[in-house]
Amino acid sequence: MRLLSPKKQRIYDICIVVSAIAAAFITVVSLNRGIYEVFPYFYLIPIVLIAFSRPKMSIYGTVAIGWLYFAIVFLIGLPDIRAYTLATVWFYIFVSLGVLISTYAQVYRKEGERTCGTYYNSQAGAFSYDRETFRIREANKKFAQIVRYDSDELLQKSLSDLIPDVAERESFIAKIRDNHRVGDIEVQFRAWDGSLRWALVSAAETGEPAVICTAVDITDNKLWQEAISQANKKLNLLNNVTRHDILNQLTALIGYLELSRQDTTDPIMLKYIEKEETAASAIRSQILFTRDYQNIGVHSPQWHNIAETISLASATIDPRKVFINVTLPPIEVYADPLLEKVFYNLIENSMRHGEHVTEIRIRSEEKEDGVDIIFEDNGAGVPDPQKEKIFRREYFKNTGFGLFLSREILAITNLTIRETGTQGQGARFIIHAPRETYRRIMQI
Known part of the structure; x- marks a missing residue:
């Protein structure tokens, strides 16, 4: 692939000259000893060397070597018509061979130059x-x-x-x-x-x-990623410390509100205290939400075995009398490391809000543009006006934010989630993974 360096070119030129001189010397010696059949083959060495190292000059070099051979035979050879005839035939063989090798050598050299040019001048x-x-x-x-x-x-x-x-x-x-x-x-x-x-x-x-x-x-990218990672770690540390301090103060505030409730019988003051406790509880929920939300996107996405991820998620929940039926093929999905929390939220949401849920079914359907992971239960379902609201941050019950967090986690790698169930027949969540974000697991 590598073109000849000037040093190697000089070595080839020396070999051409030396082999041509050697062929001429062998010709003189052979003719003086009456040998006419073997020595012409020695001229093939300089011819091949010229064709390989200097294909553009191959024709001229071959003709020159042919004339050298022809001249020696005519000057030294005996006045033998047969010898002259053979010399003429060999001359035309040399020239023809030189033309043929030169043609192919130039094509090969051009292809090599094009390949080498691509190789050595590539931006990669x-x-x-x-x-x-x-x-x-x-x-x-x-x-x-x-x-x-x-x-x-x-x-x-x-x-x-x-x-x-x-x-x-x-x-x-x-x-x-x-x-x-x-x-x-x-x-x-x-x-x-x-x-x-x-x-x-x-x-x-x-x-x-x-x-x-x-x-x-990718050095600059790695340095940039490291800098971003360090900045995120510092911000997360600051968030954790600040959140911890706020929660401590909030706990003290709630404690004082409870003491205030015990020390007063004024109905108006009790009403104010109740509203203050409600506001403090909401603040506490929102602060705890920031703890979960700050971890989204901190670590690089990875491939998750969906069946194993669901198994890990369900293992941390008391299923009570709910049967979780998972019928999934061996597939992996490329998602944020918090993907397990998505399925945890869905299972926990069904148990908490499904009212009479006894079964949860999780399956998949392959589509032209990806795969749908379908999560269904046989609970109360979600009213049509609330199907999109349940994914919004401002819409939550109890601890709330679970479905909002789930959508944000999935969105990191362009996965989507929507609710398509029928009220009274059960909830039905569809997680769609585009084709480039899922793959089948090879079975060994």
């Missing part, structure tokens, strides 16, 4: 390493920029130099060895100045000993 980093020794064989300029090396310096390095973490390096090599083709592996490279650079690497084994890799620099 590209490199290859030896499958046995793990030494770097090739690297384009973009990859050299990523790891802050000169391209030629990289050829003196190996994977152990570029990926210093032993466990990470062995994992990277093992994935390629086991799968032969991998994509989007996050790898940490050590740069020339000792800094660490993150890249998203794809790799493929070839028929050759080399493994070809492409790398996209």
Whole structure:
């Protein structure tokens, strides 16, 4: 793939000259000893070398070598018509062979130049390493920029130099060895100045000993993510401390309101105290809501086995006399880590507001644009005017906010939820996962 460097080109030129001189010398020696059949084959060596290293000059070089051979035979060879005839035939063979090899060599070289141009001038980093020794064989300029090396310096390095973490390096090599083709592996490279650079690497084994890799620099994204993560941690810490202090003060306030209730018999004051207690209780619920809401989107989404997630959610709830029937195929959904809380909220909501719920059914239906996870119960259902209101923050009963939180959790990865049940026959919630956010689990 790599074009000939000036140094290698000079070596080929020297080999061409030396092989041509050697062929001429062998011709002189052979003719002087009466040998006419073998020596012409030695001229094929410089012809092939010219065609490979300088395809644009191949025709001229071949003609020159043919004339060299022809001249030596006519000058030194005996006045033998048969020898002259063979020399003429070989001359035309050399020229024809040179033209043929030159034509194919130029096509091959153009294809190689186009491939190399794409490889070496790509905006994505590209490199290859030896499958046995793990030494770097090739690297384009973009990859050299990523790891802050000169391209030629990289050829003196190996994977152990570029990926210093032993466990990470062995994992990277093992994935390629086991799968032969991998994509989007996050790898940490050590740069020339000792800094660490993150890249998203794809790799493929070839028929050759080399493994070809492409790398996209994601260092800035990783640093940005780390900065955002640190900022979120600090904000969450501040929120937790502030919320804790407010709840402590609120507890004291509720305690004083209770003491005030005990120390007065004035009906008007009792009415005021009751309203104050209601307001304090609402404040407490809203503050507790912020505790749950702040955790949404803090951690990266991940793939969830839906059946296992529902099992974990239901395990934390006392089912009483409610039978939970889960009939789901082996599927995974890409969602926020709080997905378990969504199913917890749905189950808890059915038990709390379904009035006479005895069974909860959870199943799925595949659609052209994704999959629907259907949650049904046989309770009282939701009145039509309230089907959308139940997902709003301002609409809640008891501790409230459960369905609002569920919709927000699902929205992180573009999942949606809606209620489509019939009042009096039961609630029916449909969670829709777009095609790119769900997958079937491969059965081993």
